Amino acid sequence: MPEPETGRRPPVSREPGKPSEEILTACVRAATAAPSIHNSQPWLFRIGDGTVDVLADPGRRLEAIDPSGREMLISIGAAVFNLRLALHAQGWTPETRLFPEAAEPDRVARVLAGSYAQPDESLVELAAALPHRHTNRLPFTSAMVPAPVLRALAAAAESEGAVFHVADTVARNAILDLVRTADERLRARGVRRAELAGRSRPAPRRRNALPPVAPGSWDALEVLPVRDFGLALPQLHRPAEPFPSSPTIAVLSTGTDGPGAWVRSGQALQRVLLTATTRGIATTPMSHPLEIPALREVVAGAESGRRPQVILRLGYAPPTPPTPRRPLPEVLLPAAP
Template sequence: MSTIPVPPPRQVLLDCVRTATEAPSLHNSQPWRFRPRGAMVDVYADPARRLRVLDPSGREQLISVGAAVFTLRLAIRRAGYLSDLNVFPEPAEPDLAARVTLAHAAAPSPAVRALAAAIGRRHTDRSPFAQTPVPTDVLDALRGAARREGAVLAVAHAAGREAILKLARSADRWLRDRPGHREELARWTVGGTRYDGVPRWAAGPRDGNDMVPIRDFAELAAEPRSSAPFEPYPTILVLATTGDRWPDWIRAGQALQRVLLTATGNGLATTPISQPLEVPWARRMVLDPATGLSVQMVLRVGYGGKTGATLRRPMADVLLPGPHAPAMVPAG
């Protein structure tokens, strides 16, 4: 794929970066920064935004960055350009997670436009879903979305679903007793106007059936958390990769975002259930070791109601100035 001889207008890259910031991230931490230059965009992990208690290795941070990388690629494709992706292109800069380089112009297909149209409509829904099965063809589309980004997506059968949810509940309790957990949760629970974190209105109710462990962002609020019965048989998806290193985490994030956008385009609501993957012993139990796969995310999907969009950081906060990024602490 040949590189375009003349860089695109800078505003094109800035618009694509702005779209990339709509990607999902753990606790809406938005742990990324971007440096557009010429016909490329460098995407950095921001170690100051890593959740040290939940994510000491930086795995979930790089999954979040990978989701932003996919969203950036999709925005560039919608803008009428193909692109090349180079993951961790500079060994001396471990926080430089990806370099996306625009290639020759090409009109976006209807499928690209439809997928990109879901970016602004994709929101995490922590509320009960309808007791309506997800059609097989839609689940097949989600599997295909993960496969296109080099990942594997499996639909948990009944026994597997119960086992995963039991692990998630145990992991949630374990995490809540971890030193520093309450302080970290408080940092990312938003009251008033802020451009990151999870606002209390988006926290969702507690599952009255005590089946689905929804992260309790209202734990530190003065008012008690509401309760509502969730669907008794949720559809649970498991996203996995063949490896478990930094590039695999970026790959997982790209696959995750393609799956989420495909789900949104098919009218589905989505909720990450990451607690069992934040506890080493629980993560090892989500998948049979015989598969040779490393689980990277657990998702709950179904038909929900309308939910609002959480805010995103201003462009001035996510753009790195100058020709070189400032020195950062390694991402993990």
């Protein structure tokens, strides 16, 4: 299957100065390859003179699943990182300002193409991973993720101001218990189930519904709780396969909470995911407990009071196909007058 248009690497400009509108448009295309909660793609972009504004698209926030907008802003933060990365790969040093206009709260970030320099090869490598990063809900193999890879993921998070903590055996089992508890509670919420079905059910010209293969398999031994899209879509066929009983689980957290921290954690998350992709590591979010305030506090206690933003499963698995992306005309706003 061909990679989505969003995964194309932007053409490299060799001219110093401000990037052209064509280059900035290509960088926006790269930004839209970011992950988002249930593929909601809750972002908009506005290109200016050497700048790109990243805005929230409030109509795409999942009100029942994400009432605070935390996961929406994490998703937008991942898109901001992709935009920064695409500019880096072109040789510009991006300058990012979060929530630049108090009077316009939906404007989440402004990214300015700063000074021009030779692209950093490590960032070019991350940019090349953009079309290959996909959430993977298939069973992972029993192979352990090597310690050097986990250290690289921790360094990626730290470089974006977040903490990536790999759970030990006791913490892993506790987290999996919390995921099961959260899954049971969330299943019982009819309005949430209806919203999830709306995100998952294909519709004419909808470019952001989850494709039939995206939900992956369900655990035949019921060891690992995975998102049960089958409850939202009873007609969806999901094969039953055994999942390893001791997956690698990590928590991405920040020292503070609130909109700024959520956007920064999204940037850290995307840097971690792309770093994992370059090393052949598959990833799955398992953040069900973080959607329930009381359970999120339990995870926070285990994280020494840091604010947990994302729980990830990591390992090795066959590749999965990309999910569809909204066309650029749908996410690009006209330039400000």
